[in-house]
Amino acid sequence: MENDPVAERFSSIAWALDERLRRIVAASEAKAMGRGGIASVSRSTGVSRRAIHVGLRELEDHPEDMAPRRIRRSGAGRKKITETDPTLMSDLESLVEPVTRGDPISPLRWTTKSLRQLSEELGAMGHVLSHTSVGILLQELGYSLQSNAKTLEGGKHPDRNAQFAYINAETSARLERTEPVISVDTKKKELIGPYKNNGKTWRPKGDPEKVNVYDFIDPELGRANPYGIYDLASDSGWVSVGTDHDTASFAVATIRRWWLSVGSKAYPNASELLISPDGGGGNGSRVRLFKLEIQGLADEIGIPITICHFPPGTSKWNKIEHRLFSFISMNWKGQPLVSHEVMLNLIANTRTKSGLTVKAELDSNPYPTGIKVSDEEFSTINLVRHSFHGEWNYSIHPREG
Numbered sequence: 001m002e003n004d005p006v007a008e009r010f011s012s013i014a015w016a017l018d019e020r021l022r023r024i025v026a027a028s029e030a031k032a033m034g035r036g037g038i039a040s041v042s043r044s045t046g047v048s049r050r051a052i053h054v055g056l057r058e059l060e061d062h063p064e065d066m067a068p069r070r071i072r073r074s075g076a077g078r079k080k081i082t083e084t085d086p087t088l089m090s091d092l093e094s095l096v097e098p099v100t101r102g103d104p105i106s107p108l109r110w111t112t113k114s115l116r117q118l119s120e121e122l123g124a125m126g127h128v129l130s131h132t133s134v135g136i137l138l139q140e141l142g143y144s145l146q147s148n149a150k151t152l153e154g155g156k157h158p159d160r161n162a163q164f165a166y167i168n169a170e171t172s173a174r175l176e177r178t179e180p181v182i183s184v185d186t187k188k189k190e191l192i193g194p195y196k197n198n199g200k201t202w203r204p205k206g207d208p209e210k211v212n213v214y215d216f217i218d219p220e221l222g223r224a225n226p227y228g229i230y231d232l233a234s235d236s237g238w239v240s241v242g243t244d245h246d247t248a249s250f251a252v253a254t255i256r257r258w259w260l261s262v263g264s265k266a267y268p269n270a271s272e273l274l275i276s277p278d279g280g281g282g283n284g285s286r287v288r289l290f291k292l293e294i295q296g297l298a299d300e301i302g303i304p305i306t307i308c309h310f311p312p313g314t315s316k317w318n319k320i321e322h323r324l325f326s327f328i329s330m331n332w333k334g335q336p337l338v339s340h341e342v343m344l345n346l347i348a349n350t351r352t353k354s355g356l357t358v359k360a361e362l363d364s365n366p367y368p369t370g371i372k373v374s375d376e377e378f379s380t381i382n383l384v385r386h387s388f389h390g391e392w393n394y395s396i397h398p399r400e401g
Helices: 005-016 019-033 037-045 049-061 088-095 115-124 131-140 160-176 248-266 288-301 319-331 340-348 375-379
Strands: 181-186 223-231 236-242 273-276 305-308 357-363 383-385 393-396
Touching: 005 019, 005 037, 019 037, 019 049, 037 049, 088 115, 088 131, 115 131, 160 181, 160 273, 160 305, 181 248, 181 319, 223 248, 223 319, 223 340, 236 248, 236 319, 236 340, 248 273, 248 288, 248 357, 288 305, 288 375, 288 393, 319 340, 340 357
Parallel strands: 181 273, 236 357, 273 305
Antiparallel strands: 181 223, 223 236, 305 393, 383 393
């Protein structure tokens, strides 16, 4: 048929089409034409109407996330530059070391250097690659170009960056000596029951999970307080799901559980323990009860415990937020936390490509609020403040006897 664009297009690629692709291409043309398209395309291409109908069903049933069919055998093609240049990644990471930007221990690292500048600097180090490739490699390393606008929870303390650097130095020194270093914090409180949980999960089409319209707290199930511990050296987490109040006693009880169950076995020769909490909440830098409870733990395990708090308004930079809590939230997205058991299972089954493992336990013990620590009780704490910001950085040693 002369001047038939469908026939011309189909004829130009017919040599590359197998039987399945012939009907799919024809079906795509018919679908685009609308009413009468099947008959018209059948005449133009020679593909039967029955085959076009089959192709239309295949187009309708095609999963949107289906990966394209592989043409080349697995492993064929040019090798990745990181395979032929083994030092490239480490050299690139050294150029964007976050300690120079005031965020030395967060995995959400960023740089103000342009990709072209980084490409030029890598060239001076003997690596030849384009600025586009640099951007791809930075994403593989977990970097992204970040703005510092609206990232702080409060006012910026003048020694914020210096405290980040101090925590980084204290952490690095202990990790080199294979001493235990943990990041701790309380995750957002969660309603237990059939309540909406943000995110989506796979379910039969048209059959979403039914949840309550209103988030009125269930008086029997209440809220859950997940308090987490992230072990930096082993890339492992421990979460106590509390059913009472989020207090200093609850925080230290969780640390004690972790140490007795995991920490003491993983670090049998430990001579001290470093903990990095944020500056507020039950484990805040001004909470007397937290220090008193830590003293009791130090007496019990027989080694000093050093605390390095994050400065005010910077809890989002705490390692646990990005290495543990973010992955827990991803794992239970779209899953109503209908019971404590469901919550525990979702936490404990959180995994990452880096090898993160998590243990979770329910803590139904009471942790009353309003406990005051008198001056006399506080004076019994064997507390040694560091020379740099002693209100944030201090060590509590076991008491004699």
